Amino acid sequence: MLRKNQRFLTQLYIIADFFAIQIMFLMAYWMKFQSGWMQHESPLPISQYFKWSLVYGAIAVVIGMMSSFYSPKRKKRFIDDLFRIFQVHAISLFVLLSLLFYFKAVHISREYLAIYMVGNVVAIMLYRFVIKRMLQHFREKGYNKQFVLILGAGSLGKRFYKNLLQHPEMGYEVLGFLDDQCDEIDEQFGKRYKPILGTLDDLAATIEQKPIDEVIIALPLEAHHKFPTIINACEKAGVRTLIIPDFFDYLPARPTFDNFAGMPLINVRDIPLDLMSNRILKRAFDIAFALFAIVLTSPVLLIAALGIKLSSPGPIIFKQERVGLNRRNFMMFKFRSMRVQAQGSSDTKWTTENDPRKTKFGSFLRKTSLDELPQFFNVLLGHMSIVGPRPERPFFVDQFKEEIPKYMVKHHVRPGITGWAQSNGLRGDTSIEERIRYDIFYIENWSILLDVKIIWKTVINGFINKNAY
Template identity: 60%
Template sequence: MIRRNERFLSEAYVLSDIITIGIASILSWWIKFSSGIIPSEYRPAEFNTYFPWIIAYIIISAGFGYLLSLYSPKRKKSFTFEIYKVIQVLSLSLLALLSLLFALKQVDISRQFLGILYVLNIGLVLLYRYFVNVFLHTIRKKGYNRQFVLILGAGTLGSRFYENLKNHPKLGFEVIGFLDDIFNFPTLNYKLDKPLLGCIDDLESVLKNNLVDEVIVALPLNAHEKYATIINTCEKYGQRVLIIPDYFDYLPAKPYFDNFAGIPLINVRDIPLDEYGNKILKRAFDIVFSSVAILLVSPLLILIAIGVKLTSPGPVIFKQERVGLNRRVFSMYKFRSMRTLPPGTVDLGWTTKDDPRKTRFGSFLRKTSLDELPQFFNVLFGHMSVVGPRPERPHFVEQFKEEIPKYMVKHHIRPGITGWAQSNGLRGDTSIEDRISYDIFYIENWTFLFDLKIIYKTIWNGFVNKNAY
């Protein structure tokens, strides 16, 4: 029944997308040619001229939708994933249509019309899918449209999965019970309110006598010899099988399966910026953004340089060694905010609130983060990125890597002028552990839109930092 419902929902999405493209096409044609919103010196085009290309766009979009799994079940996915898929499919469909128009030399089709169609189509598709999502979450919370789950393993791992599942009722999963060879439930770490239906060997009879949509295997390492029998039994009854590895606690948030020499391997950390396309996109953005930023603030850079020079003797730019991508050391640039050190002196200390080494003008620069502006040159030279984990001095890196778990993960990508931690207020004299958790979340969940969000939050929150000394 559940699988029939999923197929029906997928088919309904296809039909709804086709209708939405039709509505968006009519609205786009009206906006471009009949509304008067966009003035044109040319005679309005006939809708019949555009009709065959709209049909072609519908067919192309449906094809890409199936190829890129836009219509596959997304019960376990967030709506953000659906947004990404919709934009991906409709963008590729538009590019394919433009390529077709170019190949057939159809120069009379308005590109402005296609641009309006693209924007309207994405907006309308996401709008109706959002309301469908809200509706499905609501009815699932009320007990409808549910999928039934059997958990193999009532120990810590299985119980923990069950507790997490109870915190997400909108997903619509209901646990019918557990199978386990352990019967002494008072000794378990978690309180279970679902029945123990038997031992692992009772799996076939439970599947035969109960409606089960998915089987979750949450067994300890010493039970791995049972996996072959479990999988064969589940597939005999057409059940989906998902395995939670017993080393789950040691894995990061997003491990993924890789393949090496024909052998499947678990890659313990999925880093989107390892993909070549993402690297190119981020680097191109860094070059453009830093170049524009340098041009816009160049008068301010000159004024600050004069201010530094007039208020204390010494160089205008302060260069400090920091650890960056792949643990490589580079020189990070800042406007000098402190008095110069005597020759041969090495600064290994933190800056304090009333640090006597700071100049009066330097205190202002540090408080407003204006001393960081030269780091746009670090971005331009490839040492840093606009967004990324803040780099630290080698001395402290050696210290923190021994004291703070996963501290060195931050060096998998380029450091940044600002980051997810800094945009959430973790700047200056704040918890290193908290900053690292934010940095790792950013590294594992990077998207181009995420970078734009961090830049926006950084600007919106302002550059004045009460924790910056």
């Protein structure tokens, strides 16, 4: 049933993509030649444009099939689909232009092509988003479910079960567990989780008796010698098998495999920003956004500077040493919100709610996050990014790296003015451990669209920070 449904969805996506491309052909042709917004007449009849639209539709579908664009989507995020849509249509456009050149079809309107290509990407992106949301809604209601059997009722299997319950939109239901230690497991296990249906030796019979679509192997390291028998039984029954490694806590959220000397290796820390193209894209975005923000907020910058100067003696800008990319220190800029401290005073204390060092105007700047605005200049200087983990002082970095696992991973990328943790409310006096979990998720799942989402959430959630002292 699972494979039959999946084939149907795959065929549906292929047909829908092809027809979306033809609909956008009509839209682009109307906008270019019939709407009156642009040139009215085409040097070629509409049949010529339609012919090439059919060719392009076929090219896009074939390239999508070759690049696994129509593979199962249930476990995938929509953002992965977005990247693949751009990729498929960029390659398809290159193939189309090559064919136009080869067949000397030089009279196809460039403006039409631009409208057509943008329309294709937008139309496919929108309809796929709608379909994904609809499928998630139906799965939450109990339709189109897939059934899972978990091998291993230990901490790994129970953790997977609990995590799966938090994602009803994926449409998975656990039928039960198999475990060789079932006689030693608490009798209350079946009430808190799903029942233990037998031992690992009962796998083949269980698959035969129950409508199982996927088997999840969540066994400890000492049980790895049983994997060949388990996998053979699953493959014989035509059931998908997935393995949760017992050491998964050491792996990134989305691990990748490398090939080294002919052997597959798991990349323990795969970071998208290690790619030069991604770094260039992010840096260009940072510079453009920082320049725009400085121009946009220049009246606020001037008012804040004037307020600081009138409220207390001392410099307008406060410089503080922070740890940045690759553990290198830099001076981070902020609007001064405290009275000038004596030379050599300690920089190893947190700011408290009623800190006597703060000025009244400085408290306002902190609460509204306006004291962070000078950091756009840090972005232009290359010390920081618009989005990234918040940088910390060297004293606290030395302290946290001993106390908090994976704390130093945050220094693999440039620190940011805002971040995934901050956009989710983890600002000021909040859990450092929780922030690091969010920071690592951001580092391992970076995309330019995620940066835009974080900036948008930061703006929507407002700049008032109740945890800022």
